[in-house]
Amino acid sequence: MKQLTALPENRWARVLEIQPGRLAPRLVEMGFCKGSHVRILYKAPFNGPLAIDLGASSVALRVNEAELVLVEEVKGEES
């Protein structure tokens, strides 16, 4: 289990948990719920936002928000 920010770019992972807090409901509603597959598409320079691929949509998160998403890498899937 690791934070989404620690995931290498373009590597698929499964969401295990969203850290509880004020933003948790919004993240879940945007599709970051348990079991969904995510990967980092690209990172903005200077530690800026991350663009996350959720399969059917892409969402930009700041590092602070991305750290709330805990994931587990899915082996053998790369694109």
Next chain:
Amino acid sequence: MNRKIALIGNPNTGKSSLFNHLTGLRQHVGNYPGITLDKKWGECFLGDNEQVEILDLPGVYSVFPRSKDERVVMDILSNPQHIDFPDAIVIVVDASNLDRNLLLFTQVHDLGIPALLVLTMDDMNRKNGVTIDKQLLSKRLGGVAIVTVNARTGEGVDRLKRSLLAVGEKSEVIPFSPTHPIEIKEDPIAQRNDAEVRFEAIRKLLIGVVRRTDQPAHSSTRRIDSILVHRVWGYLIFLAVLLLIFQFIFRLAAIPMDLIDGWFLQLSIWAQAHMPEGAFTNLIAEGVIPGIGGVVVFVPQIAILFFFLSILEESGYMARVVFLMDRLVRPFGLNGKSVVPLMSSVACAIPGVMATRTINTFKDRIVTIMVAPLMSCSARIPVYTLLIALVIPAERVWGFFDLHGLVLLGLYALGLFSALAVAGVMKRFVKTGEPSYLILEMPMYRWPRWKELGINLVEKVRVFAWDAGRVIVAISIVLWALASYGPAHRIEKAEQEAMLSASPEEAEQLKAAARLENSYIGILGHAIEPVIKPLGYDWKMGISLITSFAAREVFVGSMATIYSVGEDFEENTVLMDRLREERWSETGEPVYTLASGMSLMVFYVYAMQCMATFAVVRRETKSWKWPIIQLVYMGVLAYVAAFITFQLLV
């Protein structure tokens, strides 16, 4: 009573396009009490004999509010007594992202309001080799009617209208989640768990509904993104886009603006000539007509800027700008979405402030609005040009930098850095209880639709002209009256004195000068001289400072009137010569020196000398509080900065 139908859906589903297809230009904009969000509704004819009212609810991912403005959705849908409570609700669902979009559907469904589901973007599915079994989906969603609509072309809208005729009573609701949305509307933890339960249910019910029949076409969005959000090319392209927009605003807007100025001048002259002489004619010809002209003259800039902003927004590029810029402006309490409004303010703060509408955290939006007028707008240019030519020697620095240009550049830089610094300070003071966050969908790239752009433009212009325009006309009439009238005996006496010493051709100009000097504003200008003397200004500048609340460039015209000379200082140097000769009566020192001129320019960097911006800020924040705070803080900043400048240079 016409039936009320609400449109709801996730952002980027084509909900607004659908609203435009249904209502065309029969749209209205109003207020919800207590929030800044505009209420949008419109009329739609379903058939020959039924007209319904369509309410466009804000784009949301859930019925539970995640910001102050989103609260309106739950307020309306949970309360059948609410005046906007709909008889039926149309849920717009992006067929290429059913999982996430259906969350909102299941919530609305469980609220028990008769519903109809509109599938948009089904063409995307076909391209990606995905088919949706609509009959099965309808069955699994409790028998809801499903209509496929292409929100871009309008294909399917007629089918939707026919289905709306039939949508009616809900018989029995089998909820998707054991918790009713209203029970948990104040409990975010329960809302989150509820969302997980609903997503689980959605995943199950979609089995067999969504079928992949083909390999997806390679996504062009990813390919475009590899350039547009590139760490080098991305920024360069954004810079180029900005430069292009400015070129258009400066070059293109100037033409209709000059025409409009000319027309209203003609209209004033015509009214003056054809109406019976008297106070009423003066009010119309000198107060009302120029006041309305002062509103209309902004329309080309607003239209051109929003034309481009709509393209950026509709195409999906704006989200990429936010992605690239967010980190750079965050230290100043701004949001990636603040960048385009602030850059727009370099042309004019009015469209800039209006463009902050896309910033969905209230605090970030307020901070952006508050600092937008510090960006050097085009109305400051005439003031700067006059003063620079007057007090800055035309020299070259290190052989090739033109000193005039350098000072002008410095004033722009001062405005920009002040805007960032003030934003950094203000983010500590604006308390909203909402956390600042960025969770922003990056939509797929799409071609903008021209009809869509047209409707957006008309709406922006309408909001500006009606809502802000009324305040602008009112203030400009007051300013005109204060500058044209004064204690009767004073004006008459001064006019007579002016006539005595003048040749006939000078008489009119001298009379105008005498009137302004002895008007209420003139008297006020005299009265504030002790206050502005430490900044290096005399009462004549005081008068011009007051009159230029109408608009910054009025400063030049007022100076010309006071000194009874022509206004065009670039071709006609009389005003400049006159200003150079001006001396303090007590000391005989020149009034316009490097110190007082720089002080005046610094004053114009900071002061909120623009009633139109004032009116637009009131319109956009839906309160008098923010424009007044802005007026005061910018005024104090202007005074202090001008004081320091003068005292350092004198």
